[in-house]
Amino acid sequence: MRALPWIAPALILIFGVVLFPAGVMFYNSTRKISLSGLDQGSVGFDNYVEVFTFPYFWPIFIRTIVWVVVVVAFTVVISLGLAQILNKAFPGRRIVRLAVIIPWAASVVMTTMVVYYGLEPYFGIINKFLVDVGLVATPEGYGWTKNPTTAFAWSIVVAIFVSLPFTTYTILAGLATVPNDTLEAARMDGAGPARTYFTVVLPQLRGALSVAVLINIINVFNSLPILRVMTGSIPGYDADTIMTMIFKYIQNQHKVDVASALSVVAFLIVIVIVAVYVKVVKPTREI
Amino acid sequence: MKKSLRLGAAVALAATASLTLASCGFGGGDSGGDSAGGKTTLDLLVPSYSDNTEQLWNDVIDGFEAENTDIDVKLEVQSWDNLESVVTTKIQGGEAPDIYNGGPFAGFAADGLLYAAEEVVSPETFSDFQDSFIKNAEVDGTAYALPLIASARALFVNNALLQQAGVNEAPTNWDELLGAATKVSALGGGVAGYGMPLGSEEAQAEAAVWLWGGGGSFGDAEAITVDDPSNLPGAEQIKKMIDAGATQADPGSTDRSPLMDIFIQGKIGMQVGLPPTVGQIEENNPDLDYQIVPIPTKDGSPFTLGVMDQLMAFNNDDGAKQEAITKFFDYYYSADVYVPWVQTEGFLPVTKSGAEALKGEEALAPFLEVLPDAQFYPSTNPKWQATDGAFKSLFGQIQSKPAQDVLTEIQAQVDAS
Numbered sequence: 001m002r003a004l005p006w007i008a009p010a011l012i013l014i015f016g017v018v019l020f021p022a023g024v025m026f027y028n029s030t031r032k033i034s035l036s037g038l039d040q041g042s043v044g045f046d047n048y049v050e051v052f053t054f055p056y057f058w059p060i061f062i063r064t065i066v067w068v069v070v071v072v073a074f075t076v077v078i079s080l081g082l083a084q085i086l087n088k089a090f091p092g093r094r095i096v097r098l099a100v101i102i103p104w105a106a107s108v109v110m111t112t113m114v115v116y117y118g119l120e121p122y123f124g125i126i127n128k129f130l131v132d133v134g135l136v137a138t139p140e141g142y143g144w145t146k147n148p149t150t151a152f153a154w155s156i157v158v159a160i161f162v163s164l165p166f167t168t169y170t171i172l173a174g175l176a177t178v179p180n181d182t183l184e185a186a187r188m189d190g191a192g193p194a195r196t197y198f199t200v201v202l203p204q205l206r207g208a209l210s211v212a213v214l215i216n217i218i219n220v221f222n223s224l225p226i227l228r229v230m231t232g233s234i235p236g237y238d239a240d241t242i243m244t245m246i247f248k249y250i251q252n253q254h255k256v257d258v259a260s261a262l263s264v265v266a267f268l269i270v271i272v273i274v275a276v277y278v279k280v281v282k283p284t285r286e287i
Numbered sequence: 288m289k290k291s292l293r294l295g296a297a298v299a300l301a302a303t304a305s306l307t308l309a310s311c312g313f314g315g316g317d318s319g320g321d322s323a324g325g326k327t328t329l330d331l332l333v334p335s336y337s338d339n340t341e342q343l344w345n346d347v348i349d350g351f352e353a354e355n356t357d358i359d360v361k362l363e364v365q366s367w368d369n370l371e372s373v374v375t376t377k378i379q380g381g382e383a384p385d386i387y388n389g390g391p392f393a394g395f396a397a398d399g400l401l402y403a404a405e406e407v408v409s410p411e412t413f414s415d416f417q418d419s420f421i422k423n424a425e426v427d428g429t430a431y432a433l434p435l436i437a438s439a440r441a442l443f444v445n446n447a448l449l450q451q452a453g454v455n456e457a458p459t460n461w462d463e464l465l466g467a468a469t470k471v472s473a474l475g476g477g478v479a480g481y482g483m484p485l486g487s488e489e490a491q492a493e494a495a496v497w498l499w500g501g502g503g504s505f506g507d508a509e510a511i512t513v514d515d516p517s518n519l520p521g522a523e524q525i526k527k528m529i530d531a532g533a534t535q536a537d538p539g540s541t542d543r544s545p546l547m548d549i550f551i552q553g554k555i556g557m558q559v560g561l562p563p564t565v566g567q568i569e570e571n572n573p574d575l576d577y578q579i580v581p582i583p584t585k586d587g588s589p590f591t592l593g594v595m596d597q598l599m600a601f602n603n604d605d606g607a608k609q610e611a612i613t614k615f616f617d618y619y620y621s622a623d624v625y626v627p628w629v630q631t632e633g634f635l636p637v638t639k640s641g642a643e644a645l646k647g648e649e650a651l652a653p654f655l656e657v658l659p660d661a662q663f664y665p666s667t668n669p670k671w672q673a674t675d676g677a678f679k680s681l682f683g684q685i686q687s688k689p690a691q692d693v694l695t696e697i698q699a700q701v702d703a704s
Binding site: 142143145147232234252 | 371379394475477479488490535537540542545673676
């Protein structure tokens with residue numbers, strides 16, 4: 001009981017922003033809620049049946065997995081390289097390090113909007129560039145954000161871009177903890193740069209990397225704004241992930257109940273992914 | 288033990304992160320209702336029609352409050368994108384606005400949330416509405432909403448481009464439209480013959496222009512009939528236009544507003560527009576050589592898509608509020624207040640006195656002319672909201688899917704709602 005004053009704020013916070021909304025969300029997912037938002041009583045698990053029988057559910061599910069895996073994989077690989085560069089002493093390093101933070105500091109919606117308008121036909125600067133260098137044949141440009149596949153691909157690019165700063169800095173912090181004597185020892189033993197990196201540096205980054213990957217998985221899975229902006233005007237469900245589908249249930253169909261059910265499903269998926277990750281990678285295991 | 292703690296921590300982290308989206312649904316908001324000092328407070332929730340909207344409403348409210356010192360009107364302006372989510376959230380939280388300006392209202396009426404129109408306006412004001420508009424606000428013979436503004440659509444034609452392509456007359460039927468648009472598209476240089484916005488912004492409008500222009504309909508107050516043979520000619524014609532290259536690229540995912548900007552820049556031969564488009568052209572490209580003609584239909588018979596937005600009053604079980612709402616509506620619809628409002632927003636008036644006052648307006652003339660042939664969305668059908676959403680999210684697929692499949696899919700989503 002002596003600990004209560006110390007942990008009470010955390011408990012209140014966990015209850016207020018995690019457990020209570022989760023409870024309400026689950027409660028809503030078992031209700032029938034009218035178009036205008038009135039609760040019309042319990043329907044058991046009918047909303048879940050609707051979620052799973054929706055013909056596009058499995059394509060959307062698979063697309064969500066592709067989205068998470070591709071974005072996180074590219075982010076981590078690029079960040080490893082970036083962190084390595086930023087870890088070397090060179091003139092102006094501080095400025096470059098600051099520059100890497102910019103995508104993080106800027107609002108995600110803003111960053112995405114800039115790319116979105118750049119990709120617009122007729123006036124987008126990226127389209128204009130592609131037309132000028134001859135890669136796009138039509139004079140008004142190509143509708144990158146108007147076709148599901150290209151819009152989804154560009155969304156991945158934007159998502160990688162905005163995930164880089166956090167990941168790079170986490171790895172950079174990890175690199176700072178690699179003791180110099182291990183590197184020296186490797187050099188003494190005649191290991192080349194590649195060998196040193198893969199057998200000495202990388203294993204010691206395990207802690208930093210696993211935290212970065214875990215947080216990225218959760219963040220990317222739950223990311224709505226990028227896809228919402230980039231694929232928002234595309235009809236049908238060929239560029240949707242679970243998050244944008246939740247949004248469409250609320251925005252277009254006014255089905256708060258079904259949206260809640262899908263949210264619960266999404267929540268469970270994240271927990272499963274994280275649990276599997278923790279089990280397989282054992283991110284907290286010491287080296 | 289330690290390991291499971293860590294797993295627990297990771298799960299908690301996942302939970303926090305994934306719940307941020309889900310918990311968005313709980314909007315805050317002040318408690319509203321009767322405030323201190325015996326004043327009655329009215330909450331007014333409106334969408335933004337233009338940059339002027341907020342100022343226009345503030346002027347109305349200032350004038351009203353000066354006359355009725357015991358009533359306090361609180362204004363909240365939202366964008367059209369958010370409007371419906373905001374009002375749904377408010378209703379869910381038991382904080383419905385007293386007065387709401389929106390599109391679909393039959394769902395609210397079906398849930399018993401609204402005052403009947405005649406309960407919240409004086410008989411004089413009620414009889415001043417144009418009959419066709421008030422009829423369009425009825426559910427089972429009772430009007431639950433007050434017409435606010437109307438708009439009709441017409442075809443904006445870029446004369447310079449048509450001449451360049453060797454088309455001398457603006458098209459009046461589908462065959463002429465297809466021919467003219469194909470010729471304009473053939474000019475090249477990024478010019479498109481017909482601007483066809485089937486993107487999520489307002490897919491239902493462009494769909495109506497074609498499906499109804501071919502003799503179809505979305506249904507009536509009783510039944511939504513999107514998947515109907517009468518809608519097929521229009522849908523097939525859309526595909527014909529797209530396949531012939533008569534439209535801009537990717538019509539299925541092009542939104543209306545940005546496309547209209549491109550028409551204004553002079554890169555599109557023809558596009559269906561609204562009364563406010565006249566003002567936009569005036570402001571952004573006054574040199575554009577254009578004319579406004581009735582929308583071409585299958586057989587050339589006159590038709591326009593009329594859209595009416597409404598004011599509705601939510602019943603918050605408060606007699607004092609009902610009285611205050613009545614006073615507010617009577618004040619708002621008086622010609623001196625209403626006409627400048629409609630005129631500044633560039634829409635068409637819904638009151639007889641308003642139409643009388645705006646008779647001489649040149650910019651509105653082409654639209655007032657087609658207004659008698661206006662057909663409206665079946666917005667009194669409780670399923671209209673779902674239909675509207677289904678069109679927005681699905682109709683654009685007609686670009687790549689067979690027309691019949693798209694109509695079937697929309698109908699299925701409506702029926703499932």
